[in-house]
Amino acid sequence: MLQSMLLAALLILACTAIHYGALRFATRIVDPAAHPRRCLFISVSLITAAHIIEAAIYASAFWVAVHQIDIGSLQLAQDPTANLYPMDYFYFALVNLTTLGRGDLQPSGHLRFLTGISAFHGFLLITASGGYLLQVMSGKNPFRK
Known part of the structure; x- marks a missing residue:
């Protein structure tokens, strides 16, 4: 369980940094x-x-979790x-990050924890993106005073 919690924390930090960087870059241009x-x-x-990019990072983490650190399985x-092929892991990551949760791929073991965290994190990132786009559509430049 500790491995999945550490992996989740690393993924949250990395993907949040990527997302923030993308939004800041968009603001500059x-x-x-x-x-x-x-x-x-x-x-x-x-x-x-x-x-x-964030989905690809999560897909890689799911693959590592299953094949390298053996914290669960995906089937x-x-x-x-x-x-399962790499595209299956990418599809699973996209489905989770968008909180769609189709159920055609099922995690087991501590991979379920990582899956839940990815859905929650994806919801936060999508919400941040939506807030950003609402500001752009209203004629405001986010991050600028």
């Missing part, structure tokens, strides 16, 4: 008062890229004996 449509496009593109609900 947008001026919503002058070009609202272009700024919205740029902001959405950078935020989407950040979320994809298809319909066929628990089927082999």
